[in-house]
Amino acid sequence: MSISLAILWHMHQPYYYDPLKNKFMLPWVRLHATKDYLDMVLILKKFPEVKVNFNIVPSLLKQLKEYENGATDIFFEYSIIPAEELNEEQRAFLVENFFLANWKTMIEPFPRYKELLEKRGKIYGDPVKLSKKFTAQELRDLQVLFNLVWMDPLHREADPFLRELQKKGTNFTEEEKRLLLEKHIEIVRQIIPAYKQMALSGQIEISVSPFYHPILPLIYDNYKAKECMPEAKLPQYQFKAPEDAEIQIKKAITYFEGIFGFKPQGMWPSEGSVSEEVIKLIADAGIKWIATDEEILSKSINENLRSADKLINPSILYQPYEFAGVKIFFRDRILSDLIGFVYSNWQPQRAVEDFLKRICDSTTSGIVSVILDGENAWEYYDNDGKDFLEKLYANLQKSKDIRTVTFSEYLQEKSYSNPLKRVFPGSWIGANFSIWIGHEEDNLSWDYLYKVRQDLVSHQKENPHKDLSQAWEELYISEGSDWNWWYGDEHYTETKDVFDEIYRHHLMSVYLNIGKEPPSFLHVPISKKMKEIKPEVEPKGFIYPKIEGKITGYFEWLEAGKFNLQRMGGSMHKTESLFSYLYYGFNRQSLFLRLDPKFPIKDFKDLKIQIQIIEPVKVKIVFDLLDKGLAQVFIQENETWIRKDEIETVALDEIFEIELPFDVIEIKQEENICLFIEVFKNSYLIDRAPIVGFIKIHIPPPDFDKLIWL
Template identity: 45%
Template sequence: MADKPLYIAFIWHMHQPYYKDPSSGEFSLPWVRLHGIKDYLDMVTILEEFPDLHQTFNIAPSLIEQLNEYARTGIDTKDKFLILSKKPAEELTSEEQEFTLSNFFMANWEHMIRSYPRYYDLLKKRGAFLSDSQLGDIKRRFNTQDYLDLQVLFNLAWFDISFKEKDPFLKELVKKGSYFTEEEKKLLLNKQMDILKNIIPTYKRFQDSGQIEVSISPYFHPILPLLCDTDVAKISYRDTRLPNFHFNFPEDAKWHIENAVRVYKKHFSKKPKGMWPSEGSVSEEILPLVMEEEIEWLATDEEVLFKSLSKPRSNKLLFKPYKLNRGEKTLNLLFRDRALSDLVGFVYSHWQTNQAIDDFLKRLHIIKNELSQMEGAFLVPIILDGENAWEYYPNDGRDFLYNLYKRFSKEDSLKLTTISEFLENYPPEGEIKKLFPGSWIDANFNIWIGHEEKNKAWDYLYNARDFLVKFQQRHPDFKNISDAWKQIYIAEGSDWNWWFGDDHSSGNDEEFDRLFRENLKAVYTLLEKDPPEYLNFPIKSRVIKAQIEPSSLISPHLDGMISDYFEWLQAGFLDIEKLSSAMHRPQLMLKRLYYGFDLKNLYLRFDLNRELVKEAEVNIILDIDSVFINRFKLSLTKTGKKIICKRFSLEREEHFKELSTKAKAVFQDILEFSVDFEELNAKNAEFLKLHILIEKDSRILEEIPDFGYLKIVLPGKDYESFYWYV
């Protein structure tokens, strides 16, 4: 009994959000392509050197769909970053140069950029910390060869080290290091396409050989329990604040599972046996849907197990699979070891390679020694992201994985297996009577529901889905119904709410926010209806603070002139030209904003570029959010003197409704505006949110801020006495 091995089951989860922008048809972010050349293929081909090591790879169907598009369209794929990579450096427009400088250093600086002296020199030339207001000066430091080298190095750095060592062209390109040519860049990008075409066929080949098992996730990676019933969140965490609308659509969860199985069968020529439900999220409600598709096993986190059993953590309980008998059907369930999984995912990247491997194997031997005298076989599930950890390791994790696998190959007492192999040889005996609802993060769903931003996203999704259902009832044969449903399913993906709220930040938060809203907008436009106005506003809030806050109450006389120096002296002040979120424009129409108030009115002053204003009829649109959004549209005529002021309200309606207004606007040398708090429904509000658009011919020229809002704290009864005392 003492000689029996401890079984280890790695599940590497491969997933990316659905990056296609429905309004342009472009992939707006490059991560499927770049992780494709850095992680997906080499993670499985490394096993060729270790044929006795068996593993499980979980692949999200939405990732397969995106990889297929790259494989099908190759170098012509509509990928915003690929398009700018292909473009000859000498033909890059000023705006494209700024985009390249802002985005082509998105790689781990320590392990991916420093590895290339020229790449690191370009980063230093650009500057480590970049504000948009500096871009105009910075881009002039870069010549055509700089931009060309940046295009090449950004795309070269993302290749896994195994390709750069084995491919003669890539090896020579790394050696060359700089002064690349357009022809070399073209060959480099074609190399990327060769790899992307080979990813899914390689996984099939390895699965057919018996060395790996490929499992699946629900199609667009939704949180299945929340699709079935958002109320389940309160069972996991009773203080969860739920959205306004009750999302309760198990038929959507069924669609994601059914279509995941369909795509799997198409690419792997058989049904999947296992599923990692998105984010390890499980509940009783999803079990019949999974069983209906004849899935044999699910995996989730250890805390879900111990809450289901109402028992304290123990290795004896954790390292065995369980069965769930529901009616006449049975499903097997296994639970990840949180500590071991997180060590690989988040900790060992900071350790010396051999030290990390020694520690990992030592922990496994401690588990084996503890369980060796107990009856039966034990399985340690180690489940983690298979793509995002490695850029934090030296050499893209190659040193760690290769040497870890080498050590495993020499270990008779630790045996790597697939999930289905283990279940076939050692069917579970323990049973879970009632499954606790939860995910891999704290056995609850707080990452995806409960925060104001997350709940707003759920409500927007509910509204779009409800609109589609009612439209379909009236027009069952309408041509775009199925396309509109696809947009709903995309918007149900877990990734959008992962980035909403305070939990996480990606560096691409604005784009994730925009993509989510574009997917919902597409539901309406596909049905040839106007999307609700609220979908034009970011969900994720970023508060912009003025450089100078108001220091006292003000009551300026509105005449459009600086008639009294002191009347705006104690106002709040925002220098737009110094605002890091200002748009990349050589000249701004709005240069400075002043704001202030007395106890009855809000006052705004706009210092405009008069030369630009003279050239065009423009609208200055003020969105002032208190209880609901009030929109004021200030239309300037070509003479730049006459102003038409209109007020619109967005309360419960989906579109702005014009209302009467007593607001005033005057423009001579400056533009001055006032509106009373009562009209804003802000008499008892603590603050207002201000967002400004400047448009011409329905095209937005400037947006201040370009993401988020300016927070204006309103005066209470004791405001003036407080500031006098201070």
Template identity: 40%
Template sequence: MAEKIFLNIIWHMHQPYYYDSSRDIFTFPWVRTHATKDYLYMAKLAEQFPQVHMTFNLTYSLLKQLDLYRQGKTDLVWNHFMKNAKELNQEEKEYILTQFSLAPSKAQTRHFPFYENLREKAKHDLSDFSIQDWLDFQILYQLLWFDPITIQDNPNLSELIQRGKGYTEEDKIIIQRVTQQIIAEIIPMYKKLLEKGQIEITTSPLYHPIIPLLIDNWIANESSPGIQLPRYRFQYSKDAEVQIQKAKEVAEGIWKTKIRGIWPSEGSVCSTTVNCFVNHGFSWTATSEEVLFHTLGLPIVRDQNGLLNYGEKLYQPWLFSHEKNNIVIFFRDRHLSDLIGFAYQHFSSTEAVNDLISNLERIMNRLPKDSDPIISIILDGENAWEYYNNNGFDFLNGLYEALSQHSRIIPITPSEYLSQSIHRPILNRLKPGSWIYGSFNTWIGHEEKNWAWDQLFLVRKLLEKKEKELNEERKKEAFNILYQAEGSDWFWWLGSDNPSLQKEDFRKQFLLLLKTICDVIGEKYPGEG
């Protein structure tokens, strides 16, 4: 039995790059909605428990867009919200009916019964939709996206929610002011926690690309033998290097501190990727248990309680040592991470907290006494909570309280752990893979995903050919758009594994980026679509 365990919680915060510079607007609202519901909220909740140390991974793509909102940029949903309900035309009403119905879960809407009534009413008979109904629908949809701490701290916002319907155009100003205030507070709040030493800040490659696939997208065959590969082999390690280098430079500029850790987009790694991290000054990284066990050639087997065979191999960092490059890798416990991400939303908050603590204690009791184990729980820090009651507040508050009081479970950041722990086993290679089943199948292999890779290849090849003819301004613009198009999210939504009503919108946005590159360099788009 181990005397204690360290707990490495990493909350990953990311949004695809939705800002369309050609129209000077965000095409989707999700940066803003998660800003008002999650990003400030998660930091404020952490602040209440200073003993609970944790890590926040904030991607450049997210931070850049938050800054654009702070400067006054808006999104299409917001503009339709601010439009006077009396002046809405038919096209705008149709947009509102579609986009303002995209509330992800019953947990998020159950406290807004009139919103649910309006959404149901809109499915059947719009002729009975009054101007007041349109106004209420506009406002209620925005009210869905505020967290409980913000609501409690803002009496005017709380009153709007309690009122439930019968809103006025002036009520929109309250929502506007609170939204602006939240967005302005996010970065300073994380800086405050960072300066106190409670959190560590990390970054991911610039626009969240799958780095191993940028280096060589046919590497997917190593983790999934026989996978259908794209027609063209995309091999641009230079792009991978730039996405890593610039992410570190920008992050250190924002946070005014050395960034030691990098979370690979989607936990995607290979030996070459990790070597790139070393070359750009990172001292640690992380990925998922599948990569470790596939590398070691061991099966992933859990008992009925979720306890892992070979747990002593997972619950320690490994030193990746290759060609004189050394970097520490933490491997997440997928079972525990997925309990928070997907399962505990169906539990009461007390049951969920007790279950997680019990899981941690069972792991601790199975590990050797003289070990110095660390359990890594790594997951998205914004996407799970809308499926929990009260935006996950009761669960997170209860969990942090339990961890604060537990004498043998020590929340810690990776850099803190590495400063006091020396022994690390060595890996000389990594099996390529990601945190999704240890493969890259989420981003490559399906006909639609492969189509996207081929379109990207054709434009990248054209840019390579034209690069020397471009002046510095056009070259910089073209490559910046290219790096956006290399982001993982465009490939994620294609195919059949992640169905979405907005799939076609994502495909169009991806194509727009590629065609904009061609416009910038003065060439005809070489692809399809």
């Protein structure tokens, strides 16, 4: 008996259109279209006996159709402008945003692109000032290379024009750039027909998600979060809209059928988020199967499925279940996450062998469900994952122990499914909804949504015969999960403020579509530009280090707190810091800070380290290597920096150390200090600790040592 393996690649993008600016503000639909969506089926097509499942979110399909019909995004528009005609704002935009790609796998393999990144700097200051250093040819090369590296290697190998463009590598022309961007739209137009053809052939099954990718249990009732997050602080207002949840499901099915010509049999609920109420709505809509995470199953049957990473009884996980007439598959989290986060650092053959061995070692029957994002992992793989996927499919095609199936195919063969008495509410992340609710920013977002929906419902009641469909559409867009994905502390992206603005603009557009002025609160950003970064280690006692720029004793900084600067990075790439750790500590008189460089920096010329305290007072401490080993202290008064004092207890050698007396920086005991550190070279910002936000340090009372001991 062979093992059945169902792989599902989940394809999703939020709706990036800004209704107030009348354009797509982020390019990720187009760029993942050229890098991931088409090649995923083209690679699979080489292995006709391998069957795979794809889940495609309607908000992604809708945007693909809009690109087919002539829509563009601001990145596309700034790409097409002749380099000599770029204005100051556009040049700065390129320098700031056209390196949004994985540096290791997408930029460094292109010598010219790597050269331009080094010219800008991986950590950089004012993009307007920086952009003046770039020639028109360099900016044109940047325009081309950004759009070229987001073309999948499969396309760059198969297309003669793209192959020659990659070989050329630099000094591109405006005509070459125009042809490259035309290739982008050409590829976009091939995606939907390719998936439809593969689905009709039976090699793939396409499933769907709710239209704008909402967290349906929270749209149904956001206080549902209390069941899986009993300690969470929830929004002020209870958002409860079962009818919206139903509409998001039915709109998705209708739109899907209009695109592909057949109804979907399956649904991947957004982020695998389920509740009993939502599953009943899905059943009423005619969906036959859904899938979510193994931890939902574990909590639903109140049984541990694993001991460490090993399944205790594989047969419990590797079978379909049923609730309210809907079949439910639960993904193997370990196998899914290995592809998503681990195998990118392995040689493809070793990764594939490990993956298949784990399956064969864990079971001899049943269905193994492997479900993960189908686009985001590949930029971390060499060659965009092409080598790994080809080896995986080739091994699966010849395997005698494992056969690949679609979910619907498996259900036709195996009519029995294990009934579930209850379904624990949660998502595929921690079996809860903490990513989308509970944080101050998340809760404020829900309260914005609640107020806008209440106003729309009231207006609808007052105008029962008025067509408010466009206003409701804007509200449904606002119910998408992606806005709250970026609110809170869990995730960071360089474009977080753009997400915040698009979200609020959709809410504003609700009012504009009913002829009312948007309320003033919608003009207030939800996203806090500065966020607190938590330390890896908290201080455990007073410290008394000798400030000389060297580690002179093990115990000097033993009781200090510590931040791991290597773990702080962006969403698109891992930001590289000059420093590995930031230590901080105090005694009754002073605050101490220490930076550990990754490599010697004491011989850097024109280096300046600036410590900026933003609360409770605005203080700037500037250490300039040219300033005879002293640090200057400035206090801000009426938006002007006034020099106050200087500090002698500062040193840079193997490490950077500084003592900041509380009386000099005007800090009192038991106050909170919020600060960050910046490093400048030749007046340009080259590093920051932390990379985004600030660190908060609580200055303890005089008896801190005693309190810690007790």
